[in-house]
Amino acid sequence: xxxxxxxxxxxxxxxxxxxxxxxxxxxxxxxxxxxxxxxxxxxxxxxxxxxxxxxxxxxxxxxxxxxxxxxxxxxxxxxxxxxxxxxxxxxxxxxxxxxxxxxxxxxxxxxxxxxxxxxxxxxxxxxxxxxxxxxxxxxxxxxxxxxxxxxxxxxxxxxxxxxxxxxxxxxxxxxxxxxxxxxxxxxxxxxxxxxxxxxxxxxxxxxxxxxxxxxxxxxxxxxxxxxxxxxxxxxxxxxxxxxxxxxxxxxxxxxxxxxxxxxxxxxxxxxxxxxxxxxxxxxxxxxxxxxxxxxxxxxxxxxxxxxxxxxxxxxxxxxxxxxxxxxxxxxxxxxxxxxxxxxxxxxxxxxxxxxxxxxxxxxxxxxxxxxxxxxxxxxxxxxxxxxxxxxxxxxxxxxxxxxxxxxxxxxxxxxxxxxxx
Numbered sequence: 452x453x454x455x456x457x458x459x460x461x462x463x464x465x466x467x468x469x470x471x472x473x474x475x476x477x478x479x480x481x482x483x484x485x486x487x488x489x490x491x492x493x494x495x496x497x498x499x500x501x502x503x504x505x506x507x508x509x510x511x512x513x514x515x516x517x518x519x520x521x522x523x524x525x526x527x528x529x530x531x532x533x534x535x536x537x538x539x540x541x542x543x544x545x546x547x548x549x550x551x552x553x554x555x556x557x558x559x560x561x562x563x564x565x566x567x568x569x570x571x572x573x574x575x576x577x578x579x580x581x582x583x584x585x586x587x588x589x590x591x592x593x594x595x596x597x598x599x600x601x602x603x604x605x606x607x608x609x610x611x612x613x614x615x616x617x618x619x620x621x622x623x624x625x626x627x628x629x630x631x632x633x634x635x636x637x638x639x640x641x642x643x644x645x646x647x648x649x650x651x652x653x654x655x656x657x658x659x660x661x662x663x664x665x666x667x668x669x670x671x672x673x674x675x676x677x678x679x680x681x682x683x684x685x686x687x688x689x690x691x692x693x694x695x696x697x698x699x700x701x702x703x704x705x706x707x708x709x710x711x712x713x714x715x716x717x718x719x720x721x722x723x724x725x726x727x728x729x730x731x732x733x734x735x736x737x738x739x740x741x742x743x744x745x746x747x748x749x750x751x752x753x754x755x756x757x758x759x760x761x762x763x764x765x766x767x768x769x770x771x772x773x774x775x776x777x778x779x780x781x782x783x784x785x786x787x788x789x790x791x792x793x794x795x796x797x798x799x800x801x802x803x804x805x806x807x808x809x810x811x812x813x814x815x816x817x818x819x820x821x822x823x824x825x826x827x828x829x830x831x832x833x834x835x836x837x838x839x840x841x842x843x844x845x846x847x848x849x850x851x852x853x854x855x856x857x858x859x860x861x862x863x864x865x866x867x868x869x870x871x872x
Contacts, residue, residue, distance in 0.1 A: 454478050457485055457495075457520050467491045482534075483527040486510075495523035499534045509541055554594040554636055557587050560627070567630050574692040574717050577757060582623040595631055600641045607648070618648045656795045657802050661772065662788055664855050669767035677760045679733050680746045684793060686730040686849060688800035688818055690717055691793050696753035697745045707731060707842075711819075722819040725842040727849035761793065800848060807847050813840040 454476045455461060465475060467487045474496070477483040484496050495511040495518055511526055512518040533540050552558070560583040568576035589606045590598060603624060610617035625647070628640035658666065663685070670681040683694050693711060701710050709724040716722050726734070737745055746754040773783035797818055804814045816837040854860065 459520055462514055462520055482531050497527050497530055501539050551594045554596055555592045556590040556595055557592045559595050563627050579623045582620050598641055603642050621647050656791050658799045660855055665768045665771045667856055668771050669764050672767050673763055676746050676754050682733050684796050687724050688797050695746055699741050723838055725845045727845050729849045804844055809844045813837050813844050817841050817844050
């Protein structure tokens with residue numbers, strides 16, 4: 452078949468050969484052609500070379516909407532212009548696809564969790580991971596470069612009935628996009644300059660006596676690692692991640708002391724935590740092992756999966772509360788309790804300590820909480836660490852818990868504390 456300018460007339464008149472494909476090459480645009488198969492399927496093609504290399508051929512599309520001689524020629528002109536510049540459009544497209552896959556939200560979110568949250572949000576990376584996982588269906592695995600501010604605001608709007616969670620989502624996504632900018636994968640964050648949600652009022656949840664008793668009893672019915680972890684949270688009033696990753700190297704059973712190193716403390720302040728008799732008893736349940744992580748299921752990583760374990764704890768708490776109500780002659784179906792978080796245990800312990808006569812400065816020292824009496828000038832010049840007072844406070848707290856659990860009268864007479872300037 453003679454070569455000539457490819458036009459509608461030429462394409463319509465082109466006939467297939469009995470065997471093999473037939474090619475008709477355009478006389479005006481070198482490399483642009485028409486292929487006709489033995490079954491008379493007609494398609495537009497491009498043949499080209501990059502820097503004198505071997506000939507390569509690619510198909511533009513089959514004749515018919517949207518590909519006509521005019522649209523196919525226009526595409527071929529752009530394609531061959533890039534070839535003249537030494538760019539292979541096929542490789543360029545393949546690389547763009549590969550890059551889009553690397554920047555797809557789902558995979559990029561997972562890398563953010565591993566490379567940023569687990570390193571910089573040691574105490575709360577699981578909360579951040581939960582936010583990223585919840586955002587995946589909303590963003591439909593689009594490349595992060597394709598996400599717009601509206602995509603994010605629509606996601607935030609879905610949390611309007613949960614202001615606390617909305618603020619967390621905004622905080623995590625803001626850090627996510629800023630991290631992508633720092634990594635060189637985004638020119639600018641799509642939510643740069645966006646005002647964050649209004650601050651959520653400070654939580655005030657304090658577990659009452661019955662809830663505290665049932666939380667302690669419910670922990671006994673969970674797997675050993677969770678029983679010990681939850682009970683040590685109650686007894687020591689330390690932060691979740693600090694307790695979860697406690698190592699036997701930090702524990703001195705004979706001295707009844709837990710030495711929390713500064714690199715594991717949320718506020719980077721090394722902290723000495725007295726272990727009451729109840730706390731020692733819980734730790735001894737994991738003996739005779741005295742090496743490695745205390746609370747672990749793998750032997751190499753700290754226990755994780757708090758959300759699932761907390762749900763199990765809540766479910767068992769409710770069962771126990773109903774059983775106890777029935778024994779008291781009350782209607783068990785009327786028993787319910789408000790949602791609570793593990794962090795509320797610190798507030799619960801602090802509130803009870805105040806009621807038991809523990810001075811506020813000692814309570815703050817127990818919590819390793821730098822604020823109030825331990826902040827500012829006082830924190831700089833008063834380096835006293837209240838170790839004897841912390842020991843006394845945690846022993847009184849454990850005694851109070853023991854009385855509640857055993858059904859004895861709560862502690863009312865406590866050893867007096869000295870007041871400090």
